[in-house]
Amino acid sequence: MAGKKPQRSGSSVFANFDQQQIQEFKEAFTIIDQDRDGFISEKELKDMWAALGIVQDDKYCKEMAKVSPGQINFTAFLTFMGEKLADTDPEDVLSNAFACFDIDNTGVIPVAIFTNALTQLGDRFSKEEIKQMYDVAPMKGDSVDWKRFIKLIKYGGDFEEEA
Secondary structure (H helix, E strand, O other): OOOOOOOOOOOOHHHOOOHHHHHHHHHHHHOOOOOOOOOEHHHHHHHHHHOOOOOHHHHHHHHHHOOOHHHHOOHHHHHHHHHHHHHHOOHHHHHHHHOOOOOOOOOOEHHHHHHHHHHHHHOOOOOHHHHHHHHHHHOOOOOEEHHHHHHHHOOOOOOOOOO
């Protein structure tokens, strides 16, 4: 049944994800919801950022909490994540962009080439943004596995290395 879309009535947000994705989002939600009351508070958002090594002020977390008309429950969290993932470019556009830097069609882009592209082309990344990106990017040796990286960008999952 892996990969099968869930069938739920009353909330179409669940239809946008497969069971594995919903489970991964539920695990993330549970980690953020430290007091286990079923809602994410502004304090819990601030603590989440701190756990990631990023200091956010109360104003920023208050703005984040405003994405939900009421308290942030799991459905609101899932809706928010779906909207964020939908804001990315289509998979074929990302594939074409990454393929431009994979001259030998190996499925990977060496760190030096990838970093150069991020700092010299288009919206230029800062050193901190590049570090954050490499902290999550799937790597093969000293190269970014760009096909797995696209899956991470588009679907938010932690995908196993392909054989």
